[in-house]
Amino acid sequence: MLLFFILTLSVIFTFILFSAYKNTKKVTINKISVARPNITVSGDNLRILHLSDMHLENISINPAELYAMISKQPVDLIALTGDFLDRKRSIPKLAAYLEVLKNTNPKYGMYAVFGNHDYVLKGKNFESLKKTLEKNGCITLQNEHVTIQINEQNLNIIGIDNHSTKHSDVKKAYKGVPDGYNLVLTHDPNVVLEMENVPFDYLLSGHFHGGQIHWPRPYHLIKMGKLVRMKMVKGLHYHGGKPFYISEGLGQTGVNIRIGSRPEITFHEIS
Numbered sequence: 030m031l032l033f034f035i036l037t038l039s040v041i042f043t044f045i046l047f048s049a050y051k052n053t054k055k056v057t058i059n060k061i062s063v064a065r066p067n068i069t070v071s072g073d074n075l076r077i078l079h080l081s082d083m084h085l086e087n088i089s090i091n092p093a094e095l096y097a098m099i100s101k102q103p104v105d106l107i108a109l110t111g112d113f114l115d116r117k118r119s120i121p122k123l124a125a126y127l128e129v130l131k132n133t134n135p136k137y138g139m140y141a142v143f144g145n146h147d148y149v150l151k152g153k154n155f156e157s158l159k160k161t162l163e164k165n166g167c168i169t170l171q172n173e174h175v176t177i178q179i180n181e182q183n184l185n186i187i188g189i190d191n192h193s194t195k196h197s198d199v200k201k202a203y204k205g206v207p208d209g210y211n212l213v214l215t216h217d218p219n220v221v222l223e224m225e226n227v228p229f230d231y232l233l234s235g236h237f238h239g240g241q242i243h244w245p246r247p248y249h250l251i252k253m254g255k256l257v258r259m260k261m262v263k264g265l266h267y268h269g270g271k272p273f274y275i276s277e278g279l280g281q282t283g284v285n286i287r288i289g290s291r292p293e294i295t296f297h298e299i300s
Contacts, residue, residue: 049242049286053089056279057291058098061265062298063231063272065210075184075299076103078133081110081216081235082278083126084146085119087285090292092125095279099133102296106137109167110235110276111144111191111216117154120161127165137177139167142188144216144236146282148196170214172198174206183209187229192217193236193254199227210299218261218275219254225269231299232273239263239277243289263290 078099090098107130113123130139141162150158162169170188177184185206190196197220211229218234240247240262250257256275263277277293 049288050089052287052290053087053281053285053292055291056090056098057277057293059293059295060298061274061295062300063265065230065299075179076105077108077212077233077297077299078102078104078106078130078135079108079110079233079274079276079295079297080130080279081233081276081293082112082144082238082280082282083109083114083123084112084278084280084282085114085122085126086116086280087282088280089285090279092129095126095294096129096132098294099130104133104135104296106186107133107135107139108212108214108233109139109141109162110214110233111142112146112235112278112280112282113141113144113158113162115146115149117150117157120154120157123158123161124165127162127167131166137179137184140175140186140188140214141167141169142190142214142216143169143171143196144191145194148191148194170202171196172201174202176207176209183207185209185211187211187213189213189215189220191215192220199224203227212299213273217254218273219256221268221271221273222255224271229271231297232271233276233297234273235276235278237262237275237277238281238287239275239290239293241281241283241287241290247289 172190174187189202213229213232217236279292
């Protein structure tokens with residue numbers, strides 16, 4: 030009887046793990062629309078492709094599959110909000126994914142910030158990651174901003190470095206930002222709690238993976254900041270009346286499984 034019980038538990042556990050692994054291949058493609066009632070960036074809606082938390086050590090989507098998922102949607106701008114990898118051996122793997130993203134021909138370019146796992150790399154290894162991004166058409170932002178003009182109006186792309194590793198410097202990122210539409214890219218969304226008096230129109234982030242194992246609740250995220258206790262771990266939220274988005278990410282950390290969450294690709298339309 031005991032042996033039968035153990036075998037039954039083993040079968041159930043194996044099935045759960047297999048299903049959890051299959052979930053890592055079931056990518057959700059979300060489409061989010063955010064209004065800009067008090068400002069016009071251009072005559073047309075601004076379309077942003079947002080990817081976060083690729084975690085190339087544990088990703089179940091290859092570059093060709095990614096391209097098939099994103100190539101049918103028009104893209105004006107690509108936003109990458111950190112946690113690309115945390116092992117130097119994974120750096121060469123990144124180039125193929127970036128090539129796929131470039132092939133969508135984003136009108137206004139591709140921009141990236143770094144996450145806590147990226148900062149596991151030190152010295153020349155971190156610089157190698159940064160150079161790989163830049164050589165493949167990505168503008169990296171570490172507490173700095175880029176202003177581009179769309180129909181003679183400013184779109185400020187503001188990259189705030191990772192909050193949880195104490196790399197963030199909001200004041201530095203905003204230094205010299207002109208009037209315009211402020212699109213903020215950052216990895217850890219908890220920084221938004223320090224931005225009540227900072228002007229931003231939309232903020233994109235990641236970090237939580239939607240819990241990754243979100244069953245029955247993502248208790249393991251509690252140590253990852255106040256937003257978790259406010260039950261803000263994925264999707265569109267508002268703080269101080271300003272919208273911010275938390276992606277569930279494309280890859281996984283620890284083990285390559287998901288329960289109660291899905292990998293995510295997001296198309297944002299600022300209308």
